[in-house]
Amino acid sequence: MGIQGTTKTPSPPTRRALLRSAAATAATLAPGIAFAARSDDMAAIRTAVEKGHDAAIARIQDWIKHPTIAAERFQVDEGVAYMSRLAQEAGFTGVRAVPTGGVPAVFGVLDVGAPKWLGIYFMYDVKQFDPKEWSVPPLEGRLVDRPGVGKVVMGRGAVNQKGPEGAFLAALHAFKASGRKLPVNLVLIAEGEEEIASPNFLTAIRDPQVLAAMKKCVGVIIPSAGQAPSGNATITLGAKGAVEMEIVSDSKTWGRGPANDLHSSQFARVDSPAWRLVQALNTLMGPDGHTPAVEGYLDRVTPLTVRQKALIAEAARSGNEADSKKAMGVQRWINDETWEQSLERLASQPTINIQGLVAGYTGQGGKTVLPHRAVAKVEMRLVPDMTKDDSVAKLKAHLIKKGFPDIEVNVTGGYGPTQTPEESSLIKAHKAVLTRAGVPYALSVRSAGSWPGVVFTGDPLHLPAAQFGIGTGNGAHAPDEYFVIEPVNPKVANLTAQSMAYVDLMYEIAALG
Missing domain, CATH: 3.30.70.360 (Alpha-Beta Plaits)
Incomplete structure (x- = not known):
């Protein structure tokens, strides 16, 4: 998990500022995508997202019922087939299993003839589980009213990552249902071995067809539940x-x-x-x-830069040390270091x-x-x-x-580790979407956890890559894992808002100069 904190919530923009922003955005949009058309499209897509709400939940629940566990070679063929079907139903073409020497990856493209391409990384495998440790059957995908949290879907893989990925798929279904064309083309690569540290994923990326498609992309995102229970979000610039x-x-x-x-x-x-x-x-x-x-x-x-240390200091000021210790069940940090020193160690060591x-x-x-x-x-x-x-x-x-x-x-x-520059167009797009959504965010130097983003940021692609998404959940790799569908905290995005954030991000990527 990344280091979480907040930035000052911006004041509501004036009408004149909104008009200026609209004009500036329209001037930078790709040919054929006018700002007014974008607003109309967004409204129609949101209507479709809302109509598809129950189907989106059912899709996540059903996916939970069909796990692939790479560590146990459990339901590998079934997982490849299920992931392929999800991709095809969302509009991807040329969907195929990519041999890796281990659990296959799943590849597909969604080419609408747009000027820009965006890479989408999914994982379809999940961690092992012990049903005796759960309060509900871990493969049921049950809807649960969780006190103080809201309505959640509970099950192995719910937040890591089938819930966020399901929210992204719901956005694609809404494009189809509304008759609107995506503002960007998409390349999907879905991995089946993330939970065993991706021993063969680079082989999938080096597949000639996959590599050629990925080289067209301006960047890569992994759909994630990026908000804390408070509603604050984190933009994570890297991962160990x-x-x-x-x-x-x-x-x-x-x-x-x-x-x-x-x-x-x-x-x-x-x-x-x-x-x-x-x-x-x-x-x-x-x-x-x-x-x-x-x-x-x-x-x-490589030592932390001055800027990275400043980001960590800001995270220390806005974060809560007592809450962090309580959540982890620890009483003191290594060497009895300060809160800020512990955050520096977490990112740098x-x-x-x-x-x-x-x-x-x-x-x-x-x-x-x-x-x-x-x-x-x-x-x-x-x-x-x-x-x-x-x-x-x-x-x-x-x-x-x-x-x-x-x-x-x-x-x-x-x-290896992955790192994406703060000044990259992908991170700028993330900031713009969160700001428009009214979600306070902080920048995290890097997550102490890991994902195989280095296959995108390193050889042979050298693309910016980052987690993106709003909404929240908890319990990844643990019993009673859950993904929040309808939060009690209005500052946390519900499933509809999560899907619309992915829609807005695609438009933002299309608008990049």
């Missing part, structure tokens, strides 16, 4: 990269320890792969418990985190075994200008240098 791996100590590779789990009494004379793993992991981190100790790991870290440790018996009570194998689920979060390949190579070299050549490092997915 992520690399997921398993670090393994195995008796077969080591040549020591038991071939299979052994009675624990034998530890008096037989080596332990579990302790071997613990000792190896301990070399990755400094004595403070949070500074990576891998040689050279931090060499490519690469990490090496242990997600989980698995060895031997982990059930209730004890079991007297000496495990033959131990596994650590590890992730790295990367900042500019670190790369996945360089960071993994340094970690492997570090383990060898420290005397652990037998320790396996099995990378399961990952990508």
